Amino acid sequence: MTERPLDLDSVRAFICIAELGNFTRAAEAMRTTQAAISLKLKRLEERVGCRLVERTPRYVQLSARGDAFLEHARELLEVHDRALAIFGEPRQRLTIGISDHVAGPELPALIARMNAQDPQLLIEIRIGSSGDLLQSFDRRELDTVIVRLHAGRSDGDMLTEEKFGWFASSGWQHRAGEPLPLATMAEPCGVRAMAGQLLDAAGVPWTEIFVGGGVAAVVAAVMAGLGVAALAPRMLPFGAVDVGHRLSLPDLPRLPVLLHTRVKEGRPRDALAALSAAFRSAVRG
The missing domain is CATH 3.40.190.10 (Periplasmic binding protein-like II)
Known part of the structure; x- marks a missing residue:
């Protein structure tokens, strides 16, 4: 007797959970509820006869079999989507x-x-x-x-x-008595304007030492030791440090x-x- 085929919607839910590491985010991505995502995964695990995802109160992690199945699951959906594409509407x-x-x-x-x-x-x-x-x-x-x-x-x-901080390279030192050297993006930049306003309100003298055409350029200036920049931590490579507390700089809000x-x-x-x-x-x- 032919075995029951995999439900592709359940396979898609499994991939979302694996890639996003979170049932809530997977539900958002598939525009459904967390309960529906959990049910899809349960049905898939019942079909394959093993647990694919290990659940704990703090995180979601693939089991060994789930990890082995993930790449095959992706390939299955890619083939399915390519097959349907020949009947679909023009590319949007x-x-x-x-x-x-x-x-x-x-x-x-x-x-x-x-x-x-x-x-x-x-x-x-x-x-x-x-x-x-x-x-x-x-x-x-x-x-x-x-x-x-x-x-x-x-x-x-x-x-x-998202949290922001005042970041500099690990070896950078502020020269006493000099204005705070600031690396910023070019105008118009809301973060640039906010940083300047907060420093002015706190009475912290500052000067632009570098103006970049993008965040990557500002990060490069920071890591080169030119000065300080207001940035989100995830934008910076390992080795950057938040110097806000050490220099008594004003707190930056979550943006x-x-x-x-x-x-x-x-x-x-x-x-x-x-x-x-x-x-x-x-x-x-």
């Missing part, structure tokens, strides 16, 4: 703008998550400042933007809040990350749900 385009202060080292993994959600979706991503991206969004040049909270805007859905989109349904919306869930997992981690 989704244009996304991501703030340079938001798009960190996790960006390749986020793009991969979106592609896994829908390999037939043409994804176009632009990196820029939050202000410029919001203007492009308002001109309908972008379908979606993921940006920092911007002055004068109260719309958008909050994805997460919201907002999603603005006109995409409400269909395949692009499913891909955005996967991106949002993956981003929350990356920032939380």
